[in-house]
Amino acid sequence: MKNSRRIVQIVILLGVFILGGYAIGSAVFKSDDKPGRGSEPPAFSLVGLDGKVHKLDEYTGKGLVINFWGSWCEPCVKEMPLLEKTWKAMKDKNVEIIGVNVGEDELTVKNFVGQFGVDFPILLDKDKLATKKYAIGPMPTTYFVNSKGKITDIYVGMLDEDTLEERLKQLN
Amino acid sequence: MKSLLDFSGDAFLAAFFLYCLAFVFYVIAISGKMWKKSDPAAHLKRWKVISFTTSTLGTIAQITYFFTRWIGGGHIPTSNMYEFMSFLSMMIMVAFTIVYLIYRTAVLGVFAVPVAIIVMAYASVFPQEVQPLIPALNSIWLKIHVTTAATGEAFFAVGFAAGLMYLLRTVDFASKTKKAVRAQRWVEITLLSVLIIIGFIASVFTFRAMGYEAVFKQTIVTVDSQQQESSKIEEVKYKLPAIVAPYDSETVKFDSFLGMSKPLFEAPSWMNGANAGRKLNTVVWAVISGLILYGLLRLIVRKSLGAAIHPAMDGIDPEDLDEISYRAIAIGFPLFTLGALIFAMIWAQIAWSRFWGWDPKEVWALITWLFYSAYLHLRLSRGWQGTKSSWLAVIGFLVVMFTLVGVNLVIAGLHSYAGV
Amino acid sequence: MFQNTKCECGHQNHVGTVLCEYCGKPLNDAEDANEPLEMRYDGVARKSQKANPSLIDKVWNFFSSVKIAVYLIITTLLGATLGTIFPQESTFINGDPSTYYEKTYGTIGKIYYTLGLSHTYTSWWFVTLLVMIGTSLVICSLDRVLPLYRALSKQQIRKHMRFLTRQKVVYQQEIALTGSAEEWVAQAVKPLRRRHYRVHTDGSALLAEKYRFSRWGPYINHIGLIIFLLAVLARGIPGWYMDQYIAFPEGEVKRIPDTNYYLKNEKFTVKYYKDSELPKEMQGENRLIAELYETNAVLYECVEQCDDPSKKPVLKEVTRHNIEVNKPLDYNGFMAYQTDYDPTLRLRSVKPEFRNKETGEVYGEFQLEMRDSALSYDVGPYHLELKEKYLDFGLNEEGQPVTKSQEPNAPAFLFLITGPDLAKEGELYFYFPLQIDKERFDQEALNAKLSGDFAKKFEIKVNGMKNVGLSTTSFLTIRVDSAMPFIWVGAAISMLGLVMGFYWNHRRIWLRFDGKQLTLGGHTNKNWYGMRSDVANLLKQMNIEVDAKSLDNGGENR
Known part of the structure; x- marks a missing residue:
């Protein structure tokens, strides 16, 4: 009798402790669903201009720069040459640069890419699903993901050579 | 249809005057025995019947108002502040009638009826026209939620009236001990806050009768989704002389009042909600006129108001008051839970997709509920009776009133009806 | 401290018992005490009342205290008010909270944000308070409901004299009995039953009881609240x-x-x-x-x-x-x-026609969507190839055509048109669906530059509003x-508990005869007024007139 009562007490306290701990824990470490520094980038699966489907997985083990852009966004357009140049330079250094176009038609993107001589891989996010997952607000926004698959930085605004350089260093 | 609404308005007025009359009769019923030569018991008995009949007639008149307006307006009249407050006053009278039928104490009428009168007068401050219903309010759950919540709150109002009576009956107004003085002071503050509400109503009606108006142009800066600031100019109309002008505003028109021809202050910048400046001005006026009223009454009775009312309460059993106060709250609590929380959640789930959103009004309903649950726990398990419990009943109703009025006045949220 | 918990009737009570679990005699009773008894939980010991509390007992005792529960309620209440001072972060979709509060409310706003009050209701301390309230609900209820259940399910009919005289409703009088005391008691059963009491008699003693279920109201209410809180927590389950x-x-x-x-x-x-x-x-x-x-x-x-x-x-x-x-x-x-x-x-779509300007001949019409536009169109004998598309046409600093936004504010389409009598490589043609853009960007001049005479002969044009799709x-x-x-x-169960607990009350009347002396005690958990009127009614039925109020033995109203 006495023993069983003790067991009931312990079970209840334990249950309360676990559930309560979970509740408080999820309040303290709440991930408001927005990816942040140190977290893993959300998975995506997008069609590239090359017509193939690209997933986040294929970049594992590499440093990754994901640039969200649109042809209507002036600073995005202005940083294109820098990204192109960097892509060419870093191609063999285990760093990949990809551009995710936000919501535009393939035609528009193709024309744009042709017009500005962009060769680095461009993925199309026509339904803006990835854009939403990555919580993109103002553009351009650039995610830096290191070879361990963790976000090292999220840069909002136009990149210049120094800021890009500095962030690329953290990728390996 | 228009004539039905007119009739409804007449019934409302009739109810108001019947309540006032009933109040006078209840006062005669309990105090008459002091100066009448006739047999006090017979006197009380007769006047109890007269006053209860009058207040019941008033309640019937108000119920008539309610249903004729419902038919005439096409939807249940609980969708703006005027309609809600008059419904609340009606339910206070219904709650009073129920409690009266249980306990048959005339003295309860002396306090509960004026609470209903004040709430009703407060209702009349707001625009009375039947307003078009916005889609969010077009739901059966609105009717159920608002009416049940108001019924619960009406019982809290009766609990408040009885609690205040208990305090006026038991606080020792002659004593100079620290404890007694503190109790006296708080009773006085409670009465003052009631006077501030009366003062508010009085000033609104006075200036409305005078046709007072002041108009300001206010520049409102808003930040849109692209972080772009845009400003627009809005016209703000004051119906009370503007002591406080809206923030960042220009005077367009200002009827002069007692030589005052421009606002004395401007509202602080953070008070930038809808009509914040006007609301602040209203609060300032309520406090000023409440203080003036209080001062006048003090001049007349030449002692604290509590001490002036105290003798009238002689011979009433304080335990009865304590029990009535508790009983009213015990009846009101489940109703309040059902109406203000559960039905509110059901409606919120249907209309806004979430049953709970920590909207200020929701939070204050929860605060009210927590407060009364603390009251019940303290009373049932920790033996808080009499004075302590009465204080809680008084404070509880102030919390209710803040939820109903203060939140709209001070904090804007989804629930804000149009304010004055 | 040693406490004798053995009653004079021989029953051995648990530590913490106030009234003997068997006969109801107040333990540790002073002879001259007359104030009404403490009847909470029928005087039985709560589960948490133990002789030598261990750490687990101490934690248990902390949460089983109503005083702590009230403190928790009040703290939560005060905490909740803080969150209503300024709008919470969750209420605005736009704007950056880190600058919003300072910008809008000045220094106070900054402090508010820094303290984390901009998300009061998801803050660790507020959630902790809710968790503690939940814990208190579980433990308080368990601690009381089981002993109470035990006490109420094994009630004695004949109670100790001191138990009766120290109830809050008491009546004690010599009765001029016409028959035996047992007969009097038997007669009292009927009026009590009429008032919905369940009556048990034991010779010249009687116990009448009604609405016992109302005692379970608070606990059912608490169970409902616990289910409610657990359900809120369950939203964390993936996919829920x-x-x-x-x-x-x-x-x-x-x-x-x-x-x-x-x-x-x-x-x-x-x-x-x-x-x-x-x-x-x-x-x-x-x-x-x-x-x-x-x-x-x-x-x-x-x-x-x-x-x-x-x-x-x-x-x-x-x-x-x-x-x-x-x-x-x-x-x-x-x-x-x-x-x-x-x-x-x-603008969602247009249905323009391709026509000959000189002859007025219409070759056909085609559906042109603003989003996901098809890349080629066959119109009569002609073939239109969409080469470029700008939803919000404009020129950049270098004079190149660009789109200024993603919205179709000023759509522009560049077609390559091939067909009979046209140059083999085709003719380029810029098409602005909106009349205002045609003029603003001078479609005619643009096309004249691109394809010379072609644009003088042919045109793409929308014929009437019926061919314009707006959304x-x-x-x-x-x-x-x-x-x-x-x-x-959870809400329904909680409500059920409240109704049970508040709209019904558990009333009990005990009476016993000692010779000709009738002793009656009455107890209820709420509404003494109703209790007294029940007793007065019973006595009236038994031809004893009493004023209901006079039955009150003083003490506290609950």
Whole structure:
């Protein structure tokens, strides 16, 4: 009798402790669903201009720069040459640069890419699903993901050579 | 249809005057025995019947108002502040009638009826026209939620009236001990806050009768989704002389009042909600006129108001008051839970997709509920009776009133009806 | 401290017992004490009252205290007020909270944000308070309900004299008995039964009891609250909870992120109140007050090629519903709520014709969508190839054509047209669907430059408004909340408990004869007024007139 009562007490306290701990824990470490520094980038699966489907997985083990852009966004357009140049330079250094176009038609993107001589891989996010997952607000926004698959930085605004350089260093 | 609404308005007025009359009769019923030569018991008995009949007639008149307006307006009249407050006053009278039928104490009428009168007068401050219903309010759950919540709150109002009576009956107004003085002071503050509400109503009606108006142009800066600031100019109309002008505003028109021809202050910048400046001005006026009223009454009775009312309460059993106060709250609590929380959640789930959103009004309903649950726990398990419990009943109703009025006045949220 | 818990009737009570569990005699009774007894939980020891508390006992005791529970309630109440001072972060969709508060409210706003009060209700301390209240609910209830249940299920009919005289409702009198005491008691059964009492007699002693179930009210209420809180917690289970706010332009099928569902806004309608329907004071101000707005929605489920973005998903219609405020779409718990709308008309499509300007001959028309425009069109004998497209046409600093936004504010299309009598490589033609843009960007001059004479002979032109597709946008909240049924069950149970506990009260009347002396005690957990009137009524039926009020033995009202 006495023993069983003790067991009931312990079970209840334990249950309360676990559930309560979970509740408080999820309040303290709440991930408001927005990816942040140190977290893993959300998975995506997008069609590239090359017509193939690209997933986040294929970049594992590499440093990754994901640039969200649109042809209507002036600073995005202005940083294109820098990204192109960097892509060419870093191609063999285990760093990949990809551009995710936000919501535009393939035609528009193709024309744009042709017009500005962009060769680095461009993925199309026509339904803006990835854009939403990555919580993109103002553009351009650039995610830096290191070879361990963790976000090292999220840069909002136009990149210049120094800021890009500095962030690329953290990728390996 | 228009004539039905007119009739409804007449019934409302009739109810108001019947309540006032009933109040006078209840006062005669309990105090008459002091100066009448006739047999006090017979006197009380007769006047109890007269006053209860009058207040019941008033309640019937108000119920008539309610249903004729419902038919005439096409939807249940609980969708703006005027309609809600008059419904609340009606339910206070219904709650009073129920409690009266249980306990048959005339003295309860002396306090509960004026609470209903004040709430009703407060209702009349707001625009009375039947307003078009916005889609969010077009739901059966609105009717159920608002009416049940108001019924619960009406019982809290009766609990408040009885609690205040208990305090006026038991606080020792002659004593100079620290404890007694503190109790006296708080009773006085409670009465003052009631006077501030009366003062508010009085000033609104006075200036409305005078046709007072002041108009300001206010520049409102808003930040849109692209972080772009845009400003627009809005016209703000004051119906009370503007002591406080809206923030960042220009005077367009200002009827002069007692030589005052421009606002004395401007509202602080953070008070930038809808009509914040006007609301602040209203609060300032309520406090000023409440203080003036209080001062006048003090001049007349030449002692604290509590001490002036105290003798009238002689011979009433304080335990009865304590029990009535508790009983009213015990009846009101489940109703309040059902109406203000559960039905509110059901409606919120249907209309806004979430049953709970920590909207200020929701939070204050929860605060009210927590407060009364603390009251019940303290009373049932920790033996808080009499004075302590009465204080809680008084404070509880102030919390209710803040939820109903203060939140709209001070904090804007989804629930804000149009304010004055 | 040693405490003798053995009663004079021989019953051995638990530590902490106030009234003997068997005969009801007050333990540790002083002879001259007369004030009413402490009847809470019928005087039995609560579970937590123990001789030598261990650490677990101490934690248990902490949460089992009503005093602590009240402190928790008050603290939560005060904490909750803090969150209503300024709007919470969760209420604004736009704007950056870190600057918003300081910008809007100055220094106070900054402090408010720094203290984390901008998200009061999800802060660690507030959640901790709620968890502690939940814990207190569980432990307080368990601690009391079991002993109370035991006490009420084994009640003695004949109670100790001191137990009766120290009740709050007491009547003691010599009765001029015409028959035996047993007969008197037997007669008293009927009037009590009429008042819904269950009556038990034991010779010249009687116990009448009614509405015992009301004692379980508070505990049922607490169980309901616990279920409610657990249901809220259960939203953390993966897949149980989803909340999204999505714009649906008319005519577009949109995928709901993280699901296999697609939703199409077929048509959005908003109906405003007519001016004459508004109150007089609002008339003539051109106020637009919506009376009704609804989205004719179709919900599709993807059945094939769902996860391959390079292929077109195969959709199957699962349901359709006209979503209005207060009338959400509900498909097996997948909910879509009408939340907002943007009545601004946007160009969705045009159906222009390709014609010969000189002869007026129309070769045909074609459907041109603003989004996802097809790349080629066959119009009569001619073939149009879409080469470039700008939704919001403009020129950049270098004079190159660019689009200035994603919205079709000033759409422009560059076609390459081939067909009879045209140059073999085709002719380029710039087409602006909107008349205003045609003039603004001088379509004619542009085309003259691109293709010379071609543009003088041919043109692409929309013939009348019926060939222009415009659309508004509806904003829906998409939600899945699998915890809802449990939330409602919890609320219903809690409400049931409240009604049981508050609208009924547990009343008991004990009476015993000692010779000719009748001793009666009455107890209720609430509403003494009703208790006294029950006793007065009983005595009246037994031809004893008493004033109900005089039965009151003083003490506390509960």
